[in-house]
Amino acid sequence: MAIVRVSGPKVREALERMAGSVPEPRRAVLRAVTHPSTGEVLDQALVLFFAGPASFTGEDVVELHLHGGRAVVAAVIGALGALDGLRLAEPGEFTRRAFDAGQLDLAEAEGLADLVQAETEMQRRQALSQAGGVLSRVYEGWRARLIRARAMIEAELDFADEDDVPAGVSDRAFAEMGAVAGEIRAELAPGGAGERLREGAEIVLLGAPNSGKSTLLNAIAGRDVAIVTDEPGTTRDLLEVRLDLGGYPATMVDTAGIRETESRVEREGVRRARARASGADIVVLLADGLDAASALPAPDGAELLRVRTKADLIDSSAERDSVRTRFDHTLSALTGAGVPEFLADLSARVASRLGSGEPQMITRNRHRVALEACAAALDAAQASRGAGPEIVAEELRRASDALGRVTGRVDVEDVLGAIFGEFCIGK
Ligand SMILES: Nc1nc2c(ncn2[C@@H]2O[C@H](COP(=O)(O)OP(=O)(O)OP(=O)(O)O)[C@@H](O)[C@H]2O)c(=O)[nH]1
Ligand SMILES: [Mg+2]
Numbered sequence: 001m002a003i004v005r006v007s008g009p010k011v012r013e014a015l016e017r018m019a020g021s022v023p024e025p026r027r028a029v030l031r032a033v034t035h036p037s038t039g040e041v042l043d044q045a046l047v048l049f050f051a052g053p054a055s056f057t058g059e060d061v062v063e064l065h066l067h068g069g070r071a072v073v074a075a076v077i078g079a080l081g082a083l084d085g086l087r088l089a090e091p092g093e094f095t096r097r098a099f100d101a102g103q104l105d106l107a108e109a110e111g112l113a114d115l116v117q118a119e120t121e122m123q124r125r126q127a128l129s130q131a132g133g134v135l136s137r138v139y140e141g142w143r144a145r146l147i148r149a150r151a152m153i154e155a156e157l158d159f160a161d162e163d164d165v166p167a168g169v170s171d172r173a174f175a176e177m178g179a180v181a182g183e184i185r186a187e188l189a190p191g192g193a194g195e196r197l198r199e200g201a202e203i204v205l206l207g208a209p210n211s212g213k214s215t216l217l218n219a220i221a222g223r224d225v226a227i228v229t230d231e232p233g234t235t236r237d238l239l240e241v242r243l244d245l246g247g248y249p250a251t252m253v254d255t256a257g258i259r260e261t262e263s264r265v266e267r268e269g270v271r272r273a274r275a276r277a278s279g280a281d282i283v284v285l286l287a288d289g290l291d292a293a294s295a296l297p298a299p300d301g302a303e304l305l306r307v308r309t310k311a312d313l314i315d316s317s318a319e320r321d322s323v324r325t326r327f328d329h330t331l332s333a334l335t336g337a338g339v340p341e342f343l344a345d346l347s348a349r350v351a352s353r354l355g356s357g358e359p360q361m362i363t364r365n366r367h368r369v370a371l372e373a374c375a376a377a378l379d380a381a382q383a384s385r386g387a388g389p390e391i392v393a394e395e396l397r398r399a400s401d402a403l404g405r406v407t408g409r410v411d412v413e414d415v416l417g418a419i420f421g422e423f424c425i426g427k
Pocket of ligand 1: 257
């Protein structure tokens with residue numbers, strides 16, 4: 001099936017001209033969809049009409065559930081385009097209209113975009129929670145508290161000679177600022193698990209030529225991604241495979257075997273391998289023997305896993321014992337022995353880097369920037385306590401505006417409502 005969706009003021013007219021009449025809202029009906037000028041039947045379709053404002057975009061919306069052939073879809077889109085005032089939607093335009101109509105806020109729209117792109121179970125959960133407003137509610141909660149704190153500060157400023165403003169109001173306002181700043185810093189601290197979950201972890205396979213990197217990558221990917229030969233120096237380019245490790249996304253990168261070489265191509269491959277490893281979350285060092293293991297390059301920063309490959313070639317139990325003490329895993333990409341245990345270990349390590357199980361309050365850099373700006377403004381507000389309430393109020397406005405930018409709801413009128421709502425001054 002293919003669903004063609006139309007939104008806007010011309011939906012009713014389009015339905016009358018192409019499907020006979022406007023069906024009852026939210027009731028699927030079977031209709032012949034016809035060309036508006038020739039009357040030719042283009043398809044038999046299920047037609048679903050949503051009357052605005054109770055629709056995704058807030059406008060009248062119709063969905064035509066067509067038979068999915070390209071020609072059917074092309075004919076129906078062509079016929080719709082022939083109507084005056086209808087055109088193809090731009091990318092994201094339905095969500096944009098939903099945002100303009102106040103159906104969802106910016107953070108929810110971002111969550112929706114992530115949901116559409118979610119590759120793994122954990123990405124799906126994070127995106128669904130953000131699309132459902134979990135992140136927005138936290139930001140709006142902080143913002144509401146800061147607006148209230150500012151209302152208290154401004155109440156002191158504007159109405160200091162009236163009796164209605166209780167004493168100690170400014171203490172309460174400063175305590176609230178401190179509490180919000182603490183919660184925001186706690187979200188900023190853990191190091192970007194929410195952002196990382198959107199992108200995934202990076203795992204780089206590193207080792208001497210012929211250590212079995214490409215064979216392992218192919219075994220894990222379940223297809224022939226990389227060329228494998230017994231010639232040392234087979235792989236030169238970086239080869240990437242996207243993986244789903246226990247619900248967490250990861251990219252596994254195969255690299256050129258590390259060695260000194262005269263070949264310019266291979267030397268460039270080795271340079272790229274080292275560079276990629278230095279930015280990785282996890283570097284897997286592969287070796288097919290104890291000698292090779294001692295020659296392994298030690299990359300800086302990343303978490304390190306030592307893997308002995310070609311376990312099927314180990315024939316003495318003495319060797320097996322010495323391998324066990326020097327490597328985290330022993331496996332054979334050829335027979336598959338040890339590979340599931342290796343993957344389980346990788347999954348656990350990736351999970352501890354990318355996930356806490358809690359909904360994350362920073363899933364994009366935009367959120368981080370906003371929270372940092374908010375925290376800085378709160379620091380400035382605290383530091384300005386002696387300088388006068390005007391300055392404190394201004395810093396608080398900057399702090400709450402920074403949060404409002406995340407949800408797209410910055411509104412200067414709120415503070416008035418908050419003053420009168422809190423203190424009943426307008427008697
Ligand atoms: N017996 C056995 N042979 C293996 C195993 N894994 C890889 N090999 C063999 O080892 C040789 C090198 O394997 P590759 O996967 O190409 O090694 P590589 O680390 O990618 O090598 P470069 O790309 O040159 O750096 C090939 O002949 C593979 O068939 C294994 O688990 N058991
Ligand atoms: Mg290779």
